Amino acid sequence: MSDTDVAATGGIPAGLDAARPDPGDGGPDMIQLLTPEGVRIPNSDYDRYLEDLTPDDLRGLYRDLVLVRRLDAEGWSLQRQGELGLWPSLLGQEAAQVGSGRALKPQDHCFPTYREHGVAWCRGVDPLSPLLMWRGVTNGGWDPAEHNFHLYTIVIGSQALHATGYAMGVTKDGRVGTGDPERDTAVIAYFGDGASSQGDVNEAFVFAASYNAPLVFFCQNNQWAISEPVSRQTRIPLYQRARGFGFPGVRVDGNDVLACLALTRHNLDEARSGNGPLFIEAFTYRMGAHTTADDPTKYRFSAEVERWKHRDPILRYKTWLAREGHADSAYFEQVDKEADEFAAELRQRCVTTPDPGGETMWEHVYSQPHPVMEAEKAAYDDYIASFEEEN
Amino acid sequence: MSDTDVAATGGIPAGLDAARPDPGDGGPDMIQLLTPEGVRIPNSDYDRYLEDLTPDDLRGLYRDLVLVRRLDAEGWSLQRQGELGLWPSLLGQEAAQVGSGRALKPQDHCFPTYREHGVAWCRGVDPLSPLLMWRGVTNGGWDPAEHNFHLYTIVIGSQALHATGYAMGVTKDGRVGTGDPERDTAVIAYFGDGASSQGDVNEAFVFAASYNAPLVFFCQNNQWAISEPVSRQTRIPLYQRARGFGFPGVRVDGNDVLACLALTRHNLDEARSGNGPLFIEAFTYRMGAHTTADDPTKYRFSAEVERWKHRDPILRYKTWLAREGHADSAYFEQVDKEADEFAAELRQRCVTTPDPGGETMWEHVYSQPHPVMEAEKAAYDDYIASFEEEN
């Protein structure tokens, strides 16, 4: 998009005088199975990864997309009402998260960033858990082993190495390439376009390649790292990063839930068979602000956002479902209703969660006794008691 | 190289029961202008970078190679005699260092590792300086600005970022792409095959690409990072790493001084013109131990070392020089004699350098006054004085 194009599409906020890089349409390398208009594009390589989907499954994906968007909206408004400290919205990234999340088998393990509420949902994690984290009640607090979904990681990129090490452990356990689909296990590491610049992420590429880790790197390129366009992080399409490390990379339309599902299934299968690691760039867009604390009008054009609205992941899927006769308006209404109830219940559970007491602060720092810390805790208890005495 | 090949070439030390990866001959992608047998291979892309070389220049390269090897041998034997704490030998890497070092213009800036004694030599750094560092008299101690040769960096990979930042500074100074060959400036960052795994090196790739830094990454792939073969660090030829970051990478025969010179000149020209960054993998071999502290018989086959002896960088160049009539045996003898004198003088200067006094320890920690440190220094002086009083 040249300067003039930008001007033509309008909406240049004051102060935005340089052309922003064009996120483009993903280019010819991008794999898309469903156009923004909801037209299914047959694909001889990947269609077979969708063959087993029943109409129920297909409707389920829609339900996921809608509930996940609603969950996200709820998080946003809870923050606005002072109930959460912060909320990183997934708006626009529903298809990337649901498509990849639903591609996982129960035994596969996930390493999310802080934005994968949609993947958490697919894994069966109670959506209250991330809400409580952003509320400041916990720093995560769920058991990663319960749903094979690791804790959110906030320090950008760290989890890529955790995923690699976990995948190395899977190999040690003999859970790769046995041919038993219930046994072979893959790991998926989520990260953003910005994260691709971190040393840890690139070290993860090195380690994963060196040990053939059964790992899929799943990069949601939502075009922005807070205010910085992806062009600050890379000159070339991100999926090509993988080739510098000797493993395959592919770009998929991150707003196309079917493509995300098919591609992730394929890549996970490869990883489980011992052909890891692999890299998927899900080409998508952060429709909202980086988090509730951000003001994107400072750095990006509304025209860009407008353009991406036409590529909405839910709309196109809904259009296709309806056209194919997999779902009708009654179904869509029912899902909306479910979403309303879901959101209301979630909100209720969130706002009624009490703050933890100060005396619980010392729990779980160490798993075995730590006398110095215990002495401090005892002093704290005395100190609190001294107030109670006063009163 | 298969297990049987290894057995056939003999020399498997006890305990080395797995096949070591074959460093190979560099493969078809490797650019070579001079074969191990000393035969010149014409190259339409790169020959022009050698056209200006006079016979004097060509002899000069030979002298460099010989003196640098002698310098290295002197370092090794000084360490063996207890005069140095440690010595990292460049044996086998002379051509990579002299070829690239001589490609630099005076205004270009170098960021070495700890092994670039040959590049230091080409830059005009007093060879005593690295010797004193490994003697433990200094931690470097030379002025990088004097010869545009930065201090040795021991923490693997750190200097790649320094080089990138320096190159960004060159751009800010308007010293890129002006077309003035005396003004345009390039930066070269040395590092090893092992270093390619470090986060910092990969972050340097990201930053350098993002800011089009006038920088040449010069990786001496000497096949080993202490005991670890390059196959532990990468699945694919290292020069291909660059393509994952969107800039060109090339493999050159690191034992071919002409190819190293030509390729580095070309890449530096590109960098100076604003087409940076670029990546050169100099395919070479660490003929000796990692350092004087290392015992390579624990981890590699002597057969491999033997094979590389046939690719010696000096021998092939000498053969070619003689065959072309650029130098005769009188010249070679004269250089040997010069090397003897050079080594003797260097040794003499090294062993007569006194140890610095303890009271100098506090110098240069801060450039401006620091009272806490000064109080400590005063206490030290008192303490030393108290002994003198006692005696």
Add this chain to the structure above:
Amino acid sequence: MALEKLTLGKALTAGLRAAMDRDPKVVLIGEDIGKLGGVFRITEGLQKDFGEDRVIDSPLAESGIVGTAVGMALRGYRPVCEIQFDGFVFPAFDQIVSQVAKLHARSAGTVKMPMVIRIPFGGGIGSPEHHSESPEAYFAHTAGLRVVSCSNPEDAYWMIQQAIECDDPVIFCEPKRRYHDRAEFELGGEAPRELFSANVVREGEDVTLLAYGPTIRTCLEAANAAAEEGTAIEVIDLRTLSPLDTETILASARKTGRVVITHEAQSFLGMGSEIAAMLHEELFYDLEAPVVRVGGANIPYPPSRMEEHFLPDLDRILDGVDRALAY
């Protein structure tokens, strides 16, 4: 010279602007510091005025930020790095302790490292994990670095300029929960005091209360409260953590005989340990009571809904004062 009323955040912006105006070699680098002006808006407007060459949005990599800043310093620039939040300085830790801190010594004085690393630090703003930490002791323990922290707008304005002028690397800790504190002071003119000096912000005879950065305001509140009960607290804003201004600290401790030190960082091996050890050594016979340390709890920074229990607040500081007086 204009009298201005600025927030601490805007005072930093003004200080950065003044330094950039004065010296074209001053460059800023960090994540989102360009159009966005940084997540705390400290660099707001600077890229617009000084260009992308001097206000550099970096790729998302802290080691890269500090490592390239080292290179720029070697080329003659005076880089000011912004670390987005305290908890994100650790990816750059290696470059800071092994390169930034040591290059001057390594080069036997030929290489200078006039670099400032700005770190918004401390908690109390309801943030998620890694956004509320106080890493200053790690840096103060590192020889070769200097570490300072400002607590009010006027100091912020001057100290950032002085830090940029310093030829040694300075870790500049900004009390993020005080960014919106506002005060009136003169822009321009002469700096009221040396960068590496402490400041007695309130005089008193009974107890010395040492602090820096975000807890200074709390200490002043504590001093007010104590004054009502007849206790005269002398509050010292340390400002410089490395080097410590031991003279000012000792003079006050000699006078009062009782010292309390507070900071948000975990108390085990926090600044309080060094200061207590130093006072104990220097004033063994002069102290009336052991130095009381009121620090953050010795646990990882807790979820924000617990942070009030973690952080030293008015009550805990006054409790510390009481303990010092009880001896």
Add this chain to the structure above:
Amino acid sequence: MALEKLTLGKALTAGLRAAMDRDPKVVLIGEDIGKLGGVFRITEGLQKDFGEDRVIDSPLAESGIVGTAVGMALRGYRPVCEIQFDGFVFPAFDQIVSQVAKLHARSAGTVKMPMVIRIPFGGGIGSPEHHSESPEAYFAHTAGLRVVSCSNPEDAYWMIQQAIECDDPVIFCEPKRRYHDRAEFELGGEAPRELFSANVVREGEDVTLLAYGPTIRTCLEAANAAAEEGTAIEVIDLRTLSPLDTETILASARKTGRVVITHEAQSFLGMGSEIAAMLHEELFYDLEAPVVRVGGANIPYPPSRMEEHFLPDLDRILDGVDRALAY
């Protein structure tokens, strides 16, 4: 149970071997730890016996080593990372302080981090820069970690096994210049003492001398020398730096009233600061003299031909003892 005479280095090897024999989930990862057996040969022979799956030569990247070890721990393994030299732990610092130290708390106790990070530390072996550092205070200041150091072969043998058995992450500092110290002790049987306990290695009434790792031997030599002059030094090997065994330290300090603490790390905010502050606080009326700190100079580790001036040696320790006695 065989009585064996082993060096400290070989005792570590034996300890690692025992741990690996006992628990198949114990895996080692680090640079050059396979065929080479590590640059100090601590893992010598282990890859041959346990295979490349359990003794993992890593790519050259410390953050990668620790970060993948976190992942292996999450998968149920008990990784033991080798950092080649002290100065090379810093690239892994972020993973250590923000992940290793905090995951147990972050997960509200559902995730354990049974990881050991072995760091050969300290100077005195004539090495180049970054090969002689003492980074323990950085880790001891970090809540969520445990930090220990061994000083003799028997402790080395037991402590490494106990550290591996510990469900919390342990930073294991190995006194590299004592790797060749040799002693006779029993392999197998029961560990003579708890991992997180100090050990009174020599009793005495006049002064308490606290140390750990490489300086213990120097302290014992100092105690011998002092005994000849009639001074009875009690030498305590701290062994655990986080948590500190305050009980043992306090008991001895109460008895002698005079305490000297020595370590190679820079003294400003070194372990000595915390211990001095703690003793000052706990024994305000009981100490006869201020705690004397004999540490490394507050400068970056100097070139090796100066290191003898940097390091606390027999004379400087005895000078410290004299100062404590002079009060």
